[in-house]
Structures are given as C-alpha cells and as structure tokens.
Amino acid sequence: MKRTLVIIAHPEVDDSNLQQFLLESSQSLESVTTYKLTDRKYNSKEEQQRIREFDRIIFQFPMYWYSAPYLLKKWLDEVFEYSFAKSELVGKELGLVVSLGTAVENFASGKPEKYTLSEIFRPFEVLANKCNMIYLPTFSISLFSYMGDQKKKRLLIDYQKYLTQEKGNTFKEEEEWFLERLNQISRKKTGKEKEILLQVLSMIIDAREELDELRLLIDEVRDEA
Amino acid sequence: MKRTLVIIAHPEVDDSNLQQFLLESSQSLESVTTYKLTDRKYNSKEEQQRIREFDRIIFQFPMYWYSAPYLLKKWLDEVFEYSFAKSELVGKELGLVVSLGTAVENFASGKPEKYTLSEIFRPFEVLANKCNMIYLPTFSISLFSYMGDQKKKRLLIDYQKYLTQEKGNTFKEEEEWFLERLNQISRKKTGKEKEILLQVLSMIIDAREELDELRLLIDEVRDEA
Numbered sequence: 001m002k003r004t005l006v007i008i009a010h011p012e013v014d015d016s017n018l019q020q021f022l023l024e025s026s027q028s029l030e031s032v033t034t035y036k037l038t039d040r041k042y043n044s045k046e047e048q049q050r051i052r053e054f055d056r057i058i059f060q061f062p063m064y065w066y067s068a069p070y071l072l073k074k075w076l077d078e079v080f081e082y083s084f085a086k087s088e089l090v091g092k093e094l095g096l097v098v099s100l101g102t103a104v105e106n107f108a109s110g111k112p113e114k115y116t117l118s119e120i121f122r123p124f125e126v127l128a129n130k131c132n133m134i135y136l137p138t139f140s141i142s143l144f145s146y147m148g149d150q151k152k153k154r155l156l157i158d159y160q161k162y163l164t165q166e167k168g169n170t171f172k173e174e175e176e177w178f179l180e181r182l183n184q185i186s187r188k189k190t191g192k193e194k195e196i197l198l199q200v201l202s203m204i205i206d207a208r209e210e211l212d213e214l215r216l217l218i219d220e221v222r223d224e225a
Numbered sequence: 226m227k228r229t230l231v232i233i234a235h236p237e238v239d240d241s242n243l244q245q246f247l248l249e250s251s252q253s254l255e256s257v258t259t260y261k262l263t264d265r266k267y268n269s270k271e272e273q274q275r276i277r278e279f280d281r282i283i284f285q286f287p288m289y290w291y292s293a294p295y296l297l298k299k300w301l302d303e304v305f306e307y308s309f310a311k312s313e314l315v316g317k318e319l320g321l322v323v324s325l326g327t328a329v330e331n332f333a334s335g336k337p338e339k340y341t342l343s344e345i346f347r348p349f350e351v352l353a354n355k356c357n358m359i360y361l362p363t364f365s366i367s368l369f370s371y372m373g374d375q376k377k378k379r380l381l382i383d384y385q386k387y388l389t390q391e392k393g394n395t396f397k398e399e400e401e402w403f404l405e406r407l408n409q410i411s412r413k414k415t416g417k418e419k420e421i422l423l424q425v426l427s428m429i430i431d432a433r434e435e436l437d438e439l440r441l442l443i444d445e446v447r448d449e450a
Contacts, residue, residue: 011302065301066348066355073295077236080290114354119347123291126340130291 005054009061009072018144037071047079060097094128095136230279234286234297243369262296272304285322319353320361
C-alpha cells in the first residue's frame with residue numbers, strides 16, 4: 001500500500017471549511033499522514049527525513065494568484081536542497097490537490113483564464129521531472145462552498161481514492177479499492193453495523209465471482225465461434 | 226518616459242554578484258526605481274500606492290525550483306488584493322528579469338528542462354492577463370559568473386533597454402534610446418568628458434541625417450525606375 005504524505009499549504013487551515021472537510025476525509029485512511037505548513041524556519045534535514053518515509057507526496061492548497069500560497073514555496077526553497085532533490089525522490093509520486101474560487105471550466109484557451117490548470121501548474125510538473133518523480137494528474141476542487149451533500153460525498157470518495165489508490169484506474173482496481181476500504185471500516189465496527197458491512201462485502205465478492213464466471217463463459221463461446 | 230519599478234526578490238541581494246551588477250546598471254537611469262523585498266509583514270495599502278506610481282513593473286529574481294523565491298509570492302499574496310489587482314493595474318506593463326543557473330538553451334522540448342521559460346513562467350503571464358496588464362517578453366540571464374567583460378557590457382545595455390525602452394524594437398527606436406541615454410549622461414558630466422560626449426552625440430545625429438538623405442535618394446531613384 002502506498003504511504004501518502006499530504007502537505008497542506010493554507011494560511012488558515014482551521015477557518016477553511018474545505019480544508020477541514022478534507023482533513024476529516026483522510027483521517028480514516030491508515031496509509032495517509034497530513035502535515036500543515038506554517039510560516040517558520042524549517043530544519044531541512046528533519047523535513048527531508050519526513051519525505052523519505054512516503055511514496056506519494058501531495059501538495060494541497062488553495063490557488064492564490066495561479067500558484068500555491070507562499071508557505072509552500074518557502075518550504076520548497078528551504079527543504080529541497082539540490083543534492084537531496086536529485087537523488088532521494090526518484091520514483092516517488094507528486095500530486096496536487098488544488099481548490100479554486102472559480103469553475104474549472106474557465107481554465108482553457110478561449111475561456112476567461114485562457115490557460116489550463118496543467119499549463120498553470122507546469123512549474124510543479126517540471127519540479128517532478130527534475131527530481132525523477134512521477135507527476136500525478138492534478139486533483140482540483142471548484143467552488144466547494146456551493147456543493148450539495150451528494151456532491152460532497154462524491155468528492156470525499158474521489159479524494160480518498162486520489163490519496164491512496166494505485167496509479168491507473170481500471171474498473172477492477174476501483175472495485176478492489178472499495179473492498180479494501182470496506183474491510184478497513186468493518187474491522188473498526190462491532191455488532192449490527194459490522195454484520196451489515198460484512199454482508200455487503202460478501203455480496204460484492206459474490207457479484208465479482210459471478211462476473212468472472214460470465215466472462216469465462218463469453219470467452220468460451222467466442223473461442224467456439 | 227516610462228516610470229519603471231524593479232521589485233527584487235532575492236534572499237541575499239548583497240551577496241549576489243549579479244544583483245549588485247544589475248543594481249549598478251540601473252542606478253544611472255532616472256526613470257527607474259529599485260525596491261528590495263524582505264521577509265516581513267507588508268502594509269498592503271502602502272505597497273499598492275507604490276505600484277500605482279509606475280508604468281512598468283519588473284519582478285527580478287533568481288529562478289528557484291522553476292519560480293521566484295518565496296519572497297515574491299509572499300508579497301503578491303499580501304499586496305495583490307483582488308479589487309486592487311483587477312482595477313488599478315490596467316495597461317501597466319509586467320516583465321520578468323530572471324537569472325538561471327543553467328544555459329537558456331536547456332529550456333525546450335527534448336532538452337533537459339523539457340519546457341520553455343515562457344511555459345514555466347505562465348503563472349506570471351496569467352496574473353498579468355487577469356490584471357489587464359501588458360506582459361513583456363521575459364529577460365533571462367544565464368550563467369552570469371562565467372561571463373567575460375564583453376558579454377557583461379552587452380548585458381548592461383540590454384538590461385537598461387529592457388527597463389526603460391518603449392515596447393517594440395525597430396532600429397530607429399533603438400537609436401533614439403541610445404541618443405537619449407547619451408544625452409542624460411552628458412548632462413551629468415563636465416569639462417573634457419562632456420565635450421567628447423557631445424561630439425559623439427552630434428556625430429550620431431549627423432550620421433542619422435546622412436542616412437535619411439540616402440534613403441530619400443534611393444526612394445527617388447526607385448520612383449524613376
């Protein structure tokens with residue numbers, strides 16, 4: 001399982017509804033650690049040691065003037081010493097979780113913001129390239145305060161997957177991800193709730209087996225034809 | 226004449242040979258003001274008032290991890306309040322003077338850095354767009370410490386032009402820029418030096434007149450043919 005470090009660069013995490021929502025969403029994930037940046041002088045060796053322990057590094061921030069708040073750049077400037085960055089990050093993943101004050105559709109040529117988020121966050125991609133890291137697709141969240149409950153539930157799932165799922169997104173992988181999550185949750189429950197969760201789990205597994213059998217059958221029919 | 230504000234974001238301006246060279250190069254330019262950022266809390270109204278007085282704003286910095294040092298982002302985050310940025314910068318110019326620790330040729334697809342400087346500094350271009358500012362071509366300086374005297378002289382002239390010249394770069398405009406600079410310098414000199422400068426000035430003006438006459442002659446000959 002990937003060990004994920006979420007580095008949060010937000011000047012007022014406690015006052016941000018979205019950041020609180022994301023913190024709560026990641027709390028139940030065993031493989032995820034969150035880390036809040038503040039405006040202080042960093043001990044670069046300590047910070048480097050922290051990073052070494054994770055496979056996936058996530059920069060999580062609100063977009064301020066088409067980049068992260070300065071807290072993140074300060075941390076990068078002080079912690080990413082050249083020799084460390086060039087040799088000790090190889091093969092780790094780097095992803096961005098970015099909140100936007102405007103609709104994501106506005107980021108495209110011919111649209112108000114003229115450029116895509118991929119283009120605007122290019123400096124992070126080039127940083128990942130330089131460090132021989134694997135750059136993940138950016139996870140953007142638009143206009144959180146206008147979201148209804150249904151959208152927020154969807155966001156929670158998508159966010160959890162972004163933090164923990166293996167790269168690649170086949171249907172089967174998604175299913176496995178959900179099964180693992182259900183398993184984790186059921187282990188923490190007792191009594192009636194646990195029983196229901198275990199039943200749901202076995203239903204999904206049964207359905208999967210049935211699907212696999214059907215697929216075999218189809219393959220056989222195909223071979224005969 | 227454009228009034229230019231050079232905002233310097235460098236953690237150790239006094240220890241940087243290049244920044245000292247650039248400071249000296251701009252000192253003689255009447256229309257240019259330099260301003261060094263430090264790690265302090267800004268009074269946003271004061272900073273906004275400073276910006277209002279200039280037509281051309283230059284962000285001058287060494288590239289750290291494909292962006293400016295955090296000092297600049299801190300200043301932007303604190304000073305560029307949305308209402309100010311949207312309404313009070315219209316038509317002003319924004320330019321970048323960036324020093325690089327590697328050759329500028331490395332910034333292109335297929336080259337080690339994979340992307341061009343235009344792409345890497347896109348966040349500044351989008352910022353300029355958002356504020357209805359005019360984004361100038363980036364002025365980049367590679368490997369200053371390896372430059373010989375001749376290259377440094379060329380850099381000095383190019384830099385002075387970048388800070389003060391009107392946009393567009395016809396030969397005649399360049400000539401006028403040099404004449405104006407010579408004029409400014411000669412006014413500050415006395416005695417023998419002043420005399421020499423004035424003679425150089427009149428030589429250039431004579432040459433220009435001769436060129437203009439020749440051009441007229443060519444046009445006449447062409448018309449007759």
